[in-house]
Amino acid sequence: MSPPADARTATARRIAGLALPALVVLAAEPLYVLVDTAVVGHLGPVPLAAVAIGGTVMSVGVWFGTLMAYGTTGRAARHYGAGDRAAAVAEGVQASWLALGLGTLLALLGMIAAGPLAGVLAGDPETAEAAAGWLRIAVLGAPGLLLAAAGNGWMRGVQDTRRPLWIVLGANVLSAVLCPILVYPAGLGLTGSAIANVTAQTLGGLLFLVMLVRETRELRPIPSIIVRQVVLGRDLLIRGAAFQACFLSATAVAARFGIAAVGAHQIVLQLWFFAALALDAVAIAAQSLVGAALGAGDTEEARDVARRVTRAGGVAAVAFALAAAAGSSVVPTWFTPDPAVHAQAAVIWPWFVALLPVAGVVYALDGVLIGAGDVAYLRTLTVLSALLCFLPAIWLAYAFDLGLGGVWAGLALFTLARFAGLTWRWRSPKWLIVGATR
Template sequence: MLSLAVPALVVLAAEPLYLLVDTAVVGNLGTVPLGGLAVGGGLLAWAAALLNFLAYGTTARAARRAGAGDRDGAVAEGVQATWLALALGLGVLVLFQVLAGPLTRLLAGSPGAVAEAGEQWLRVASLGAPLLLVSLAGNGWMRGVQELRRPVRYVLAGSLLSLVLCPLLVHPAGLGLVGSAVANVLGQTLTAGLFVRALTREGVGWRPRPAALRIQLVIGRDLLLRAAVLQVSFLVAAGVAARAGTASLGAHQIALQLFFFLALVLDAYAIAAQTLVGHALGGGRPADARATASRVVLWGLGTGVLVGAALLASRDVMLPLFTDDPAVLQQAEIVWWFLALMQPLAGVVFALDGVLMGAGDVGYLRTVTIGSAVVGFLPLSLLAGPLGWGLAGIWTGLCLFIALRLVGVLVRVAGDRWLSAPATVGT
């Protein structure tokens, strides 16, 4: 478990860690650039999360093939996923180039300085969308064949490049917020290039196979719908925060980036579980799959408790790293408690998500996630504005969303149906 989870942790944490540094660098430019990063970055993150089935769906399919002894077939899944990533990435790029202005104004709540800053950032950063999706596909097939060390090198190389360039381009070079976007694109270029080189060296043919692409799209459908509802919920929450004022939006951006960072850190166990469960079921070993589920629950819960305690202990040290604006700090202190106390629940939820994805039980995950968002997250976020609950209302909704998902996945894994979910492989 740990031999898979630790490299996955490094890969998962690299990009959000860079985004945290990016938020801190831009935050020192002022409240408007920070709000612009929240708006533009939120839209790009929405697109990436919406299409993350390129990683998670590919991992499940490749792991089943690898578990059955078909490594070439597992790598071939990566080839088709890469073609799909390029096609979808170009679509995302065109969408943001055409609609960057309307989308940022919609998310910011009205035309103004924040919306303009967000549009400026998004037009440049979206150039890296195809590269970002290619990297997702690369991570997917490599996880499936239990090759997690090379992705660490690839992702760290790109993230370190961005990490070095971001403060230099934003401040000494005088590019301001645009410098953040340029650094992002350059880092993604390096990472995607390394993944493509690794795939080429496997010696598997590069010809696109329409039948395989259609199968990947069908299997990704449930993950796509799940991600769409989830991301709409986060966009609605950001829109409500924006309408509450620039300080609320800035505090929400800081806390949300930390939430995403910690979610991906905890997701390291999910990646390990997904790979191990896929291999076990592909090899006809359901008892091993259930044992993996039991272990990953304990790891997720224990890590969540430690992370929550660390957040509470370090609040006064961490918050000033992101901003020195008193109004933003005041709002951030409100959401910090929510962020910390949800971590033990989130640790179990994210880990069991990986178990069910590895089993191919994505239809159930879709239903649980959508139901939890519709019943918990969205209503409280929408009511937070008119009822004057502010960020406390939004983050109460997020906590309820996590709690409802926890109940759903625990009930499913306690039964047997997930062990006989349809195989996520095809010809």
């Protein structure tokens, strides 16, 4: 039996009903990191630097979690659209086994490599020692972190974004309360911050497991499904690595234009990431709705979902662009009083504003193709856009001393190349493969 028709119909209310809870879930972890940073920051510069270094290492786990959630959503949504909720939940079971195995491996590697990693990343032995101590505890949360990601994935696939919202909020609020208590009254200092992190991540993972057990008693691992999920995750991983290479290279080139330039670049890039976070919520709605439509064998509905979700992403991005344009002279002052940084930010602000509407469409179409399981195409498009457009442009900017404008011209080329490739794919029938699996 197929799910209700409104489970596949991309009305504005339906898109908002999926996107808004997803947005809160996406924002919960960064907001908690800000709270954690503020609490630890009052211990002094060494603990603050230690958390910054340890958090950078832990972001690898967050990255793996995002890939796992996205891959699971599309596969579960296809089964759900085909009327087979049990098979959709089964995707969550196999994703949870994968999460548990990968999370345990990351925890073991993190404990073994904490000292060497902190030594490489830290600027002095005292900071390295503090970061390694924090990291040895914090990595114990990796299994819970990835279990929560797998849980988010299958629950989004069956279009349940409300229970994940309460699980993630509850775990992070508990940790936000626990962190200052453990750090100060309990006298644990930096160790208290790590324990609070592990508590939130482990609790979140366990709660998602409880939801899974309530849905099914078929909890045995099925290697064939896990292998297919790994292949899908591999393509998403390569795609993500291309993004990381681009942004790291951009920062490296910006740093060669001076302190003010790299400061301005960091401010605008973080604002870009913030906008991407919000626009990713629309992409998550696209994954769920497109997967359900194709699972039900309804290509016309899938096309309609793609049109509506893309329009929603574009409208949201235009709103961000208008707000950014209005705040061009004010927003940089929130981050620094340095007039040299403000002057550099003014150079790249027009690029930032102009690219946002294009990015809104790009992120929405990313969600459409992930929901359709067309991840191999996304992988290839992203890698080619990085190699042929972004990286040559920014290194030419360095060679010819074009400044931050040249760096952001490279970002523009990268975004426009992805826009062209995604719209071409969207207009073709190649992504419209129906059925419960792809």
